[in-house]
Amino acid sequence: MATRDGTRSAGADTPPGAAGSRPGRPGGRREAQRRERLKELEDAALRLFLERGLDTVTIDDITQAAGVAKGTFYRYFDDKAALVDALLEPVRRELLAGMEACGQALVEARDVEAMFDAYRAVAAVIASALLQYPGVVRLYLQESRGPAAGARTQVVELSRLVARHAVEITEKAHTHGLLRPIRPAVSGLAVVGAVERLLLAVLSEEAIGNPLELPDALTTLVLDGLRLPPEGSRPRRRKLDGGPKRP
Amino acid sequence: MATRDGTRSAGADTPPGAAGSRPGRPGGRREAQRRERLKELEDAALRLFLERGLDTVTIDDITQAAGVAKGTFYRYFDDKAALVDALLEPVRRELLAGMEACGQALVEARDVEAMFDAYRAVAAVIASALLQYPGVVRLYLQESRGPAAGARTQVVELSRLVARHAVEITEKAHTHGLLRPIRPAVSGLAVVGAVERLLLAVLSEEAIGNPLELPDALTTLVLDGLRLPPEGSRPRRRKLDGGPKRP
DNA sequence: AAAAAGAGTGACCAAATAGTCATTATTCAC
DNA sequence: GTGAATAATGACTATTTGGTCACTCTTTTT
Numbered sequence: 199m200a201t202r203d204g205t206r207s208a209g210a211d212t213p214p215g216a217a218g219s220r221p222g223r224p225g226g227r228r229e230a231q232r233r234e235r236l237k238e239l240e241d242a243a244l245r246l247f248l249e250r251g252l253d254t255v256t257i258d259d260i261t262q263a264a265g266v267a268k269g270t271f272y273r274y275f276d277d278k279a280a281l282v283d284a285l286l287e288p289v290r291r292e293l294l295a296g297m298e299a300c301g302q303a304l305v306e307a308r309d310v311e312a313m314f315d316a317y318r319a320v321a322a323v324i325a326s327a328l329l330q331y332p333g334v335v336r337l338y339l340q341e342s343r344g345p346a347a348g349a350r351t352q353v354v355e356l357s358r359l360v361a362r363h364a365v366e367i368t369e370k371a372h373t374h375g376l377l378r379p380i381r382p383a384v385s386g387l388a389v390v391g392a393v394e395r396l397l398l399a400v401l402s403e404e405a406i407g408n409p410l411e412l413p414d415a416l417t418t419l420v421l422d423g424l425r426l427p428p429e430g431s432r433p434r435r436r437k438l439d440g441g442p443k444r445p
Numbered sequence: 446m447a448t449r450d451g452t453r454s455a456g457a458d459t460p461p462g463a464a465g466s467r468p469g470r471p472g473g474r475r476e477a478q479r480r481e482r483l484k485e486l487e488d489a490a491l492r493l494f495l496e497r498g499l500d501t502v503t504i505d506d507i508t509q510a511a512g513v514a515k516g517t518f519y520r521y522f523d524d525k526a527a528l529v530d531a532l533l534e535p536v537r538r539e540l541l542a543g544m545e546a547c548g549q550a551l552v553e554a555r556d557v558e559a560m561f562d563a564y565r566a567v568a569a570v571i572a573s574a575l576l577q578y579p580g581v582v583r584l585y586l587q588e589s590r591g592p593a594a595g596a597r598t599q600v601v602e603l604s605r606l607v608a609r610h611a612v613e614i615t616e617k618a619h620t621h622g623l624l625r626p627i628r629p630a631v632s633g634l635a636v637v638g639a640v641e642r643l644l645l646a647v648l649s650e651e652a653i654g655n656p657l658e659l660p661d662a663l664t665t666l667v668l669d670g671l672r673l674p675p676e677g678s679r680p681r682r683r684k685l686d687g688g689p690k691r692p
Numbered sequence: 693a694a695a696a697a698g699a700g701t702g703a704c705c706a707a708a709t710a711g712t713c714a715t716t717a718t719t720c721a722c
Numbered sequence: 723g724t725g726a727a728t729a730a731t732g733a734c735t736a737t738t739t740g741g742t743c744a745c746t747c748t749t750t751t752t
Contacts, residue, residue, distance in 0.1 A: 228698075228749065235699090251591045253500035256739060267701040272741070310672065343587050343645060344498045361651070378673050380662045383653045387646050388639035388666055395638020396631065398590060404608070406630045415627045419635055423670030425557065426625050475719065475728075482729090503709060514731040519711070696751070702743100709738070718729070 236274055238264040243281055244333045252282065252341050252349050278349040282337075289327050289334045290356050296323025297363040304370040313376055316367075317420070321413045328397070336401040339394055364390045389420055483521055485511040490528055491580045499529065499588050499596050525596040529584075536574050536581045537603050543570025544610040551617040560623055563614075564667075568660045575644070583648040586641055611637045636667055 242263035246255040257278065261268045275281040296319070303316035328335055342357035344350050368386035371377050377385065393416065399406045406412075489510035493502040504525065508515045522528040543566070550563035575582055589604035591597050615633035618624050624632065640663065646653045653659075 226750095231749095232699085249592060250594055251500060251597070253498060254595065257741085258739070268740090269702070269742080270700055273699070277740080340590050340592070343590060345496060345587070347497055348501065350498070361646075376673055377671050378665060378669070380665060380671075381654050381658075383646075383651075384643065384659065384662045385666055385671055387642050387651075387653070388663065389671070391638040391640070391642020392635035393638070394642070395634050399608075399630075399634050404630075404634075406634070407628050411628075412631065415631045416635065418625060418627060419632055419670065421670050421672040422625070423666070423668050424624050424627070424632055424636070425668040426623055473720085478719090478729085504711085505709070515710090516712080516732070517730055520729070524710085694752085697749085699746100699748075701746075704742085706741100707739085710736090712734080712736105714731105714733100716729105716731075718727105720725105720727070722724090722726100 235264075235266065235270065238266065239271065239274055240281070240285055244285060244337065247282075247337055248333060248340065252278075252337075252344075252353075279351060282349045283352045285334050285337065286352055286356060289331050289338065290359075292323060292327050292330075293356075294359065294363070296320055297360070297367065299323075301363065301367050301370055304367055304374075307371075307374060310376060313371055313374070314417075314421075317417065318413070320367075321416075324393070324397070325413070328401075332401055335397065339398045339401065361387060361390060392416070392419070482511075482513065482517065485513065486518065486521055487528065487532055491532060491584060494529075494584055495580060495587065499525075499584075499591075499600075526598060529596045530599045532581055532584065533599055533603060536578050536585065537606075539570060539574050539577075540603075541606065541610070543567055544607070544614065546570075548610065548614050548617060551614055551621075554618075554621060557623060560618055560621070561664075561668075564664065565660070567614075568663075571640070571644070572660070575648075579648055582644065586645045586648065608634060608637060639663070639666070 239260065242265075243255070243260045246259055246263055255278075257271050258268060260281075261271050275284065300316045300320040300323075303319060304313060307313045307316060338353055338356060341350050341353045344354065346354035365383050365386040368377070368382035368389070372382055396406070396412060396416065398404075400409045400412070486507065489512075490502070490507045493506055493510055502525075504518050505515060507528075508518050522531065547563045547567040547570075550566060551560060554560045554563055585600055585603060588597050588600045591601065593601035612630050612633040615624070615629035615636070619629055643653070643659060643663065645651075647656050647659070
């Protein structure tokens with residue numbers, strides 16, 4: 199791996215028309231290249247994290263995979279934990295915003311349909327995060343249950359936030375008397391567990407059928423359970439409209 | 446990684462005659478001390494694994510915590526993966542046996558009550574494993590979602606077995622037409638996810654109320670869902686008896 | 693064009709790590 | 723008790739790792 203003649207093997211692609219171009223305005227070249235390096239580092243790291251786990255991936259692995267020198271890493275991140283935190287950031291923001299919105303909607307909900315809508319809104323947020331940052335979501339799913347130490351701290355922290363919000367949301371639904379008398383700490387966590395397990399299956403490409411059917415199936419499961427109701431005991435639940443297709 | 450003798454996961458797997466010599470006398474001093482060392486090593490390792498994660502715990506850490514020299518470790522295990530495998534062994538055996546029994550019971554089930562009983566039997570198996578090996582179960586929960594590499598391989602493998610059995614069990618329940626038309630791969634995994642998340646909460650001492658109420662709550666959740674049924678639309682489900690069982 | 697500022701590099705270091713093995717201690721069979 | 727068999731030890735080697743820094747290269751400013 200040592201290139202002693204100074205030429206870089208996998209060098210960062212030289213931008214076209216590099217030499218002698220005019221010094222741009224602030225926010226020009228420097229900024230662009232910086233973002234590019236950052237993305238290279240993050241992408242390489244994420245890929246390695248998913249392949250081999252947070253703890254076993256070294257800084258050397260990351261920089262080598264990203265095609266930069268080791269010192270460069272420390273120009274962008276304090277350490278591995280900081281990189282993980284940066285990776286997590288957009289997903290965390292989106293997720294928390296979505297869950298808070300859901301809590302708010304639930305506070306105002308007065309009937310089952312409104313409750314339904316709130317859950318569906320959260321599902322949409324999750325789906326959005328999934329589509330935008332599938333790798334990060336998978337990283338969260340893979341690492342969130344380990345001990346909160348080192349690089350994993352932030353992932354576990356996010357997991358705790360998710361759990362707390364889920365319980366709060368369930369509590370709010372409870373205050374409307376819409377749910378069975380089960381402790382929100384129990385039912386909320388159960389739902390989180392079910393959702394996370396299914397997400398992991400989708401992202402790990404376990405055979406699970408059409409992912410687009412998941413929200414519908416999950417909603418049925420959560421709200422109405424697994425058992426087939428006795429014939430005609432209750433009107434058939436209306437078909438859920440198209441699912442997460444909303445742009 | 447050189448294994449001089451061909452023994453695979455040495456140590457726990459083969460208490461008698463590990464190194465191809467004559468079996469130690471059962472009940473002899475050697476045997477007793479061997480078991481004691483083994484337990485010291487496993488206990489220390491498990492504690493460290495739970496505190497800091499599989500990957501970050503070193504052999505030095507383990508031997509130091511167990512109060513033995515480093516070389517001793519390699520007399521009992523080929524490497525860290527073998528130790529994890531040994532830790533997992535009893536839980537894996539109990540779990541698989543329980544799930545297979547449940548599958549069998551479900552094949553023969555002809556009504557909801559029998560199905561109920563099958564689920565309850567699995568719950569009993571899980572509870573038993575929980576009481577006997579809480580640390581190992583927690584290790585499983587913490588590590589089972591990471592990449593299947595190195596010391597984590599066996600944990601992930603067990604997780605896959607659990608998932609497969611859960612789906613199979615759900616498929617069998619389906620053949621009786623007892624369940625809503627949701628793909629077993631979906632509903633089975635959802636139940637596994639819910640159960641595992643609740644177990645983690647209990648073992649991590651998250652505030653979740655009385656653990657003894659869990660099976661009841663979980664069964665209600667799984668079978669009947671979260672939504673409160675409209676008044677009088679269906680007879681109130683009988684209280685689940687957690688302890689006393691009908692002969 | 694030249695200087696200043698910023699970014700990238702990789703050799704280097706000290707600490708840690710998996711696994712080995714000659715030596716010492718303990719237990720067993722007699 | 724005695725010698726053989728087995729177990730335990732921990733110093734040792736090989737390699738790896740996180741992090742630094744003097745230096746070079748690139749971009750921006752003057």
